Amino acid sequence: MKLTFKDYGLKATERFLKTAIVIDDEIIAEQPVKIPEGELEQPPFAAGMPEQAQAGVTVPDSTQQATERDAEVQIKPLADAFLDKRIVCGVLKPEVSDNDDQVVDRAVRAATVADIIIIDWYLRPNQDNLARSILGKILTEDRELNGRLRLVIVYTSADPLAERRTALAKYLRKAKFDAVEDPNDDTLLMIGACRVRFVRKKSLNVGMTVEDLPDFAVAEFAKHSNGLLANFALLGIAALRDATHHILANLDSGLDTAFVGHRMLLGHDTEARGFAMNLFLLQIKGVLSLPKHLGGALGDEELTAWFDERFGYPDADAHLEAAGTTKDQLRDSVLKGSGKLDSAHKSLFLPASKDDPTKVGNVEKELSQNFARFATFVREPDGFNSLPKEWLPTLTLGSVVKLVGRKTRYFLCVQPACDTVRITEDRYFPFIELVTKNPAKLTENLVIRDGEKRVIVRVSTSAGSRLYDKFKPDASQTVHAESEDGKFCFPSTIDHVYWWLGDIDPLKAQRIATDVSGSLARVGIDEYEWLRLGGSARK
Structure with missing residues (x-):
């Protein structure tokens, strides 16, 4: 049967999802006792005894018992249903004696490693403050990371769901979040890369059972991560998760001595860390290059399914x-x-x-x-990936900088990586100019972001495109940028200021440096033109 693009997304999502956390104060471990219908038979020893009701005892009817159980979540069937999908489900049950701040902190820590969050709206009797605080703190931490793909299911017996969504949206907007209420679905709330879905707990013939939550969660996450590259990434990350312990087994302690010897011979920790990073990435590439993990991804069948869905809109x-x-x-x-x-x-x-x-x-x-x-780009100011607090860029191979003078000029640092470390005195760094002329097919082109504008530049191969300037290293024996009003700059020893715009892929930077060096190494001589043209006068 031909797969739809939705099917590809579901398959990738099922392979990716590994962890879920349930936050509910009504979690129960034991199965509820079922009272059989109809009248109970009288035991033989009670035959002939007069019927007598206990004074002051009120027997609740079945409707009242069902209502009281609406808020309860049976953890065993829920955990079993998640385990059937190879998803581990954790539990956080706030007790009356628990401090609210402690509950929030514990929930936020759990959320950092959870793919799926399932939370009740009332974590205290008829109070939603704690649930809102937890969700607000989780989203605040996500915002500090420049966003995170996240699924939250508010699984609750509190009706109506639309009012709960409105209450959460209002609370988050006060916290400066852009909470978007879906006009076509009153149970859906979007906050950037976070999808919040309100679901009614099962009560009589209404709502969703705990056993159905895992399938529902997978489908919701797949809607949220729907895309060709997202599916590819989900499969790749899932493969790495499955191979994590294999990679760790390969990197056993028997390799440590050789690595320490490498570090000793280098005499510098920065290069040793770079070597360890390349070693780790090589192991990851070895896993992902196996056909069983990504062999069919991005193939013609998936691309066709993507195309058909993409162009399936009415017009x-x-x-x-x-x-x-x-x-x-x-x-x-x-x-x-x-x-x-x-x-x-x-x-x-x-x-x-x-x-x-x-x-x-x-x-x-x-x-x-x-x-x-x-x-x-590997890194940019306010780019796709957030920069750590107190982090400073290092002037290195691939750094893109801006020099502001009579006119704005852009440059690419092409200093060999080995010459950007272990610097004990002022050192010259070479740059290649990036010009804003029309892009060319015969040279490298880049798109750089300068503030709010995007600029297409190309590498200048002219003889005057090189620039050299001298910089002073700091105690780390590298050239670090200085932070100024949220921006980063490299001041040279002659008071030129180079504003950091990002670091591109070092391999791409190396190729640019090699190509430019090759063009500068050409030797011009006077020679017979007919012979230069290949033994013909035809140009």
Whole structure:
């Protein structure tokens, strides 16, 4: 049977999800005692004895008992259902004697390692303060990490769910979160990369049973992480999780002596850490390169499923016709590289601009530039990955900087990595200029972000494109940036100030340095032109 793109997302999500945490004050471990229906038979020894009711005892009816059990969560069937999906489920049950701050801290710590959070709305009798505090603190920590893909299921007996969603949205907006209430679903709340879904606990014929929660959670997470590259990443991370203990077994203590010897011969801890990082990445690459993990990912079948879903919106055919193509033609261009690829590339962005197809060119430009940065930069100020507090950039191979003078100029540091460490005195660093002229196919192009604007630059190969400036190392024997109003700069010894715009992939930087060095090494001589043209006068 042909898989839909939703099916691919579910498969990747099921492989990825490993941990869940349930936060509820009504968690019970034992199965409830079931009272049989109908009248109970009288035991033989009681035959003939007069019936006598106990004074002052009120026997609750079945409806009252069911209502009291609405808030309870039976942990065994829930944990078993999660384990059937290879997901480990933890439990946090706030007791009356527990301090609220301690409960919040424990919940936040658990959330840092949980793929799925299931939380009750009332963690204290008829009070939602504790649940809101927990969710607010979790989202605050996520925001400090520049966002995190997160699924929260508020599993509650508190009705109506729409009012609970509104209450949480109002609370989060006061905390400066952009909480978006889905107009088409009154149980869904989006806060950046966090998806909060309100679900009714099972009561009589209404709500969801605990046994159904794992399937529901997987489906919700798959909706949240729906994408080609997201599916690829989910499969890759799942493979690494499965292989974690194998990698640890390979890196046993028997290798330590050789590594320490390497560190001793180097005489510098920074390079030793870099070597250890490369060693670790090599093990990871060895795992991910095995066909059983990612062999079928991003193949034609998945790409076709992605295309069909992407262009399944009502006006897709009309938009494609206006762009001069059809679904079949565009699909062939995607899978086979056929047709006019320039116009086909722009048409790919029609779903992202379906509200106003005339702006497809702007959408193509913006998304392509963002992807170019994502594929090139390891670090940026306010980039895709957050920078640690108190962290300072190091001037090294691949650092992109801005020099402001009579005009703004951009440069790429091409100092060999080995010459950016163990610096004991002022040292010159070489830079290659990045010019804002039209991009060229025969040289390297970069998209850099300078404040709020994005600039496309290309590597200048002209003889005057090199710049040298001298910098002073600090106690770490490297050149660290200085922090100034949230920005980073490298002051040179001659009072030039280079503003740090990010670090690109060192391998790409090395290739740029090699290409430029090669062009500068060309030797120009006077020679017979006919022979230079290959024995012909034809140019």
